[in-house]
Amino acid sequence: IVGEKWWKNSIIYQIYPASFKDSNGDGIGDIQGIISSLDYITSLGVDVIWLCPMYDSPQIDMGYDISDYQSVYGPYGTVQDMETLIDACHRRGLRIILDLVVNHTSDQHRWFKESRSSKTDPKRNWYIWKPAKYDANGNRQPPNNWRSVFGGSAWEWDEKTQEYYLHLFCVEQPDVNWENVETRQAIYEEAMEFWLQKGVDGFRVDTVNMYSKSPEYANAPILDPKSDTQPAFDLFCNGPRIHEYMREMNEVLSKYDAMTVGELPNTHTIEGVLRYVSAAEKQLSMVFQFDLVDLGMGKDYKFLTTLPGWNLQELKNAIKSTQDLIKGTDAWTTVFMENHDQGRSVSRFGSDKTPELRVRSAKMLAMMQGTLSGTQFIYQGQEIGMVNAPREWTIDEYKDIDSTNYYRMTSKAFGEGSAELSTAMDSLQHLARDHARLPMQWSAEANAGFSPALSEKPWMRPHDNYPEINVQLQENDPSSVLSFWKQMNELRKVYADLLVFGEFDIIGEPNQSVFTYTKTSRNQTVLVVLNFSDTTQKFEKPESVKSEDWTLLASNVNGHKEDLEAFEGRLENNHYGTLR
Ligand code: TEU
Numbered sequence: 001i002v003g004e005k006w007w008k009n010s011i012i013y014q015i016y017p018a019s020f021k022d023s024n025g026d027g028i029g030d031i032q033g034i035i036s037s038l039d040y041i042t043s044l045g046v047d048v049i050w051l052c053p054m055y056d057s058p059q060i061d062m063g064y065d066i067s068d069y070q071s072v073y074g075p076y077g078t079v080q081d082m083e084t085l086i087d088a089c090h091r092r093g094l095r096i097i098l099d100l101v102v103n104h105t106s107d108q109h110r111w112f113k114e115s116r117s118s119k120t121d122p123k124r125n126w127y128i129w130k131p132a133k134y135d136a137n138g139n140r141q142p143p144n145n146w147r148s149v150f151g152g153s154a155w156e157w158d159e160k161t162q163e164y165y166l167h168l169f170c171v172e173q174p175d176v177n178w179e180n181v182e183t184r185q186a187i188y189e190e191a192m193e194f195w196l197q198k199g200v201d202g203f204r205v206d207t208v209n210m211y212s213k214s215p216e217y218a219n220a221p222i223l224d225p226k227s228d229t230q231p232a233f234d235l236f237c238n239g240p241r242i243h244e245y246m247r248e249m250n251e252v253l254s255k256y257d258a259m260t261v262g263e264l265p266n267t268h269t270i271e272g273v274l275r276y277v278s279a280a281e282k283q284l285s286m287v288f289q290f291d292l293v294d295l296g297m298g299k300d301y302k303f304l305t306t307l308p309g310w311n312l313q314e315l316k317n318a319i320k321s322t323q324d325l326i327k328g329t330d331a332w333t334t335v336f337m338e339n340h341d342q343g344r345s346v347s348r349f350g351s352d353k354t355p356e357l358r359v360r361s362a363k364m365l366a367m368m369q370g371t372l373s374g375t376q377f378i379y380q381g382q383e384i385g386m387v388n389a390p391r392e393w394t395i396d397e398y399k400d401i402d403s404t405n406y407y408r409m410t411s412k413a414f415g416e417g418s419a420e421l422s423t424a425m426d427s428l429q430h431l432a433r434d435h436a437r438l439p440m441q442w443s444a445e446a447n448a449g450f451s452p453a454l455s456e457k458p459w460m461r462p463h464d465n466y467p468e469i470n471v472q473l474q475e476n477d478p479s480s481v482l483s484f485w486k487q488m489n490e491l492r493k494v495y496a497d498l499l500v501f502g503e504f505d506i507i508g509e510p511n512q513s514v515f516t517y518t519k520t521s522r523n524q525t526v527l528v529v530l531n532f533s534d535t536t537q538k539f540e541k542p543e544s545v546k547s548e549d550w551t552l553l554a555s556n557v558n559g560h561k562e563d564l565e566a567f568e569g570r571l572e573n574n575h576y577g578t579l580r
């Protein structure tokens with residue numbers, strides 16, 4: 001893999017500061033906690049850490065509402081702590097990337113405070129202000145019917161200056177006006193260069209396709225007739241100037257040779273994704289496509305009557321669309337199943353019904369992730385197979401604004417005790433962002449070892465299962481999910497040309513229980529067989545690979561038989577022989 005960019009063959013470990021490790025017992029994770037865990041992180045065999053926002057913020061959206069790009073949220077630590085962390089990473093040979101959130105700021109950012117102070121303020125057009133509309137009865141209406149991602153109108157009325165401002169996320173997250181060149185320069189300097197000069201190696205770029213909105217601000221088509229707001233993703237994603245902005249941003253980044261991974265929701269065609277990540281475009285190093293993590297979400301997932309399910313064919317298609325991105329192109333892709341916005345992958349795509357199925361399906365999912373091409377991302381706790389909070393937990397345990405808004409709106413529309421509200425709780429139990437934000441389970445000690453024993457209550461309730469699922473227990477167990485992930489991470493390095501760079505092909509007949517694919521490089525192939533069902537499945541090697549002489553490379557069952565057990569996964573290759 002000589003001559004390839006370092007980030008292609010990297011495994012990136014995502015850290016959610018509030019929930020990773022609390023060093024001082026105030027119940028909130030912090031930077032010193034991360035520094036003290038670097039030996040653990042290194043032991044996983046990862047190359048890079050990605051830190052979710054640690055900037056100063058009123059925390060309405062857990063730090064994605066930034067009030068100052070150049071300071072750190074008090075409970076997390078200081079800029080000096082960040083410098084220590086950056087240095088400590090580099091000394092260990094780890095790289096570090098930060099979250100770059102520049103579609104919007106907090107309404108408490110000084111830019112917005114100035115902007116909203118008067119219509120003639122020099123920063124007025126740093127944000128997106130529009131006059132009201134009036135209906136036939138003379139009632140004031142927002143400029144259009146766009147719905148914010150967290151529900152409700154995307155426009156907020158400002159009494160003082162008698163105009164609306166746009167917020168694609170919550171009211172406290174006004175959208176920055178990227179049309180304004182002065183604003184863009186300020187973003188590059190204050191949010192990017194400040195940290196690049198401190199040595200960070202790149203950014204995960206939040207909502208990267210929303211900076212350019214369709215300039216007409218036209219109404220979105222009515223998909224939800226019962227509502228006065230409509231989903232408008234097509235009108236605020238991938239707007240006409242987006243690629244101009246990306247190239248401009250890239251000029252700043254390339255001075256530092258920084259990598260980027262952009263978050264790319266609502267972009268489903270290969271051509272659309274390639275516009276951002278083809279190397280010739282000089283925009284982003286790679287992006288997160290949402291095809292897989294959106295499975296079973298339903299349309300705009302508001303007011304469900306039943307839980308939208310997913311089937312294996314959809315999962316295969318989702319994987320295919322990220323893998324095919326690099327077939328015969330100069331682009332690069334990513335592999336991930338979890339992040340801070342998703343339910344846990346074992347609960348969504350495997351099974352958390354029994355400890356045995358949990359462990360086996362966690363390993364099977366590790367086999368899938370570990371064998372797909374692209375830069376790999378592991379979310380904290382995924383490596384020990386953490387699962388969703390149980391259905392018994394009430395809304396009081398959910399802290400995310402998206403969850404609590406959703407609950408409040410459903411309750412308002414249908415009432416406490418309604419069947420709809422109960423379905424809303426079912427859906428939150430599957431899909432809420434909160435599940436990823438439960439404290440990291442370090443040990444069987446009080447607070448899951450997340451906070452020191454004599455401490456405040458952690459900001460989110462630890463999962464009741466931490467005595468059974470935790471780092472300490474798994475570190476000493478060669479058959480644990482953690483040990484399996486370490487093995488997969490090692491395998492990925494040894495067989496990089498196959499696993500990281502190889503060509504992906506789905507093989508065999510369409511099958512709703514078993515996912516079979518190969519990864520191929522010049523002279524060798526890996527065969528991956530994954531039983532996504534909780535029952536035994538017949539398995540016969542597809543004709544196309546039958547004649548080959550295969551060796552078992554990894555397996556998640558003891559002494560495997562002909563048939564596939566529930567959630568069994570097998571990796572076989574036809575060239576080098578077993579690793580150990
Ligand atoms: O997410 C943006 C996004 O489009 C979704 O993943 C979104 O979180 C989800 O649809 C809402 O339920 C990014 C961040 O990852 C997320 O945590 C922030 O809340 C959001 O941007 C706003 O900054």
Ligand code: CA
Nearest residue numbers: 022024028030
């Ligand atoms: Ca703390």
